[in-house]
Ligand SMILES: [Zn+2]
């Protein structure tokens with residue numbers, strides 16, 4: 637029998653901190669780029685996602701609601717994205733759980749160098 641929930645919520649302290657928007661047990665690192673619904677498992681996935689999927693293909697910042705539409709080269713775009721958009725997420729959620737399997741993910745540094753090296 638489970639009639640504990642659904643029938644009126646238990647009244648307790650006036651200012652209970654439960655019931656508010658308590659975060660889910662695991663954080664979701666959502667990509668904020670326009671028209672992108674990607675949800676990543678941790679910060680490093682999110683960074684790599686942005687680096688690979690968005691940064692090389694956008695001249696201006698595509699982050700939803702970003703009012704800085706200065707055209708930038710990839711390196712500067714990445715710096716902007718990381719500082720303005722990814723960092724706040726990191727502050728809020730932390731690094732997130734470690735990647736399930738190591739070695740599968742190219743390191744951010746490698747990806748970035750790749751990116752920058754391509755415009756020799
Ligand atoms: Zn994305």
Ligand SMILES: [Zn+2]
Pocket residue numbers: 697698699702703704716717720721
């Ligand atoms: Zn931006």
